[in-house]
Amino acid sequence: MLIAKQNNQLIDLRKIKNIDFSQLKSASNYTCPYCGAAVIFKHGRKRRAHFSHRTSCNSNHHHHESEAHYTSKFLLKKWLDDQGVTLIKIEHRLPSIDRIADIYFEYKGKKFVLEIQKSMIDQVLFEERTRDYQKLGIEVIWIFIGEIQAREKTYLLNKVMKLQKGSRIIHFNPFTQTLTLFNHLVWLSQKEVQGMVEKILLNDFSLNSLLSTDTYHVSKNLDDWLTIKQQFRCKKSLSYQRNERGLLRLCAPFLINFSLLPSVVGWPIEGEAYYKPLFIWQGYVVLCIMSDYEEHDVFTLSELRHKLRVRYHLKESIDTLKALKEYLLLLEWFGMIRQQVGYYEYIKRPRLYSQLEPYIIEDQQLGELWIQKN
Incomplete structure (x- = not known):
């Protein structure tokens, strides 16, 4: 132990030169900064200078300090x-x-x-x-x-x-x-x-x-976010799909892969809804709605949340409810669903393409709507 207290002052051996160690040996009122017990100063030929407890210390706070x-x-x-x-x-x-x-x-x-x-x-x-x-x-x-x-x-x-x-x-x-x-x-x-x-x-x-707990909101930068979306489609989607078999099964009936997820997938939500990457958990939400409901069917928030948790094993965070509500609001802005009193109505299936280029264009179009709403 390289630190101790003496008369409520912290003694740090890393700040003391070797020639000054002799002065430390003469003192005896050192205490452990963690448990308050008495410690003694030791300095010999084989071991570096350090403090040691006179008796065993039962504190669980001792740790190597970097x-x-x-x-x-x-x-x-x-x-x-x-x-x-x-x-x-x-x-x-x-x-x-x-x-x-x-x-x-x-x-x-x-x-x-x-x-x-x-x-x-x-x-x-x-x-x-x-x-x-x-x-x-x-x-x-x-x-x-x-x-x-x-x-x-x-x-x-x-x-x-x-x-x-x-x-x-x-x-x-x-x-x-x-x-x-x-x-x-x-x-x-x-x-x-x-x-x-x-x-x-x-x-x-x-x-x-x-x-201060007050932080100003920065204006949304569409170009930055479109770059992030394009990086996902062109580079990161391949690495994600290795571990997301559930989402792959949802993609299969629509003849799409991770790079071709609908443009309504992958928009910024503050906080963390699920312990999954943002593009992945939003993909689960959208494809779950598309798979389980026909246009003009209705569903509740708790029903959708239960399916994501039980059927697809999405682990929730403390922000799940808030973030999921915010994302469903985005889907309403994008024209996929409509919010009613106590439930949501699935009104329009997102467009699906077999190539990447149309998605890049539609990402830009939805992004402009996203900026207007913000």
Whole structure:
């Protein structure tokens, strides 16, 4: 263990030169920042300098801290200092919920925690940690570190960032000291997103902006989205169909493949409806309606949702109901269905083509309607 506390101050051996280790040996009031138990300083010829518990530690919070995680904590603490925050604590222990906050601070009479996350954890544990802080009236702000990759129109996020899908995602690169803010995200897959993305240097970012929950809506860019649709039709559809036998079976009676999905498939919906790529789950919705109903038949939202879950085994997310309603509204705009009181009417089958070129044209036509509605 390379860190300990002494008189409520953090002692980090990675910041201390070898010649200063002799001064640490003479002190004895070191404590573990995780469990609060007494620890002793050790330094010999065979092992590097470290702190060790006098007795066995039963805390489950010990973990190897990466350089990125360690650097992020102290850069963010310094940033909070520069923002005028007076009460800041690193590795702050909260015994009532058995949690140790990476950074705890108070600002304008409110309590906050910055949790810096790089390693993968279970979704249930992630949500439990958030709720535990909220029980104490503490707002938790997740800061994700690790690799992200910018593509032409989208971003590939690291696997940890997908834990927080329902709201703004904040990524921090401690080596360039750059924040990347993701708002109004459309999840194309479990890692790939498109939405409003802003990159800003940490020193140019204000604490009020970090704490603000108000984010402006960016105007829809049709050209960007048509590029994403064309990339799916021409490149990505082949890789998707290897794992989507259910959707392939739905495509077969209509003599189409994934690249020839109707143009009403593949439009941006914020949040994540199902644990499937956007083009795939929307394909299931459209082809399920086309397969199960004749024109002017009616169906309910719960009926359609039940079929997608039970028959086609689509795993729902917390945003399923909201996103599915939003997509059915799009299908109404595109003239496929009509919403009545308590149910939907299937009024017109989307056009199907045997070649790709007509779809590219129709994608553009529906896109112009989509822009008008937005």
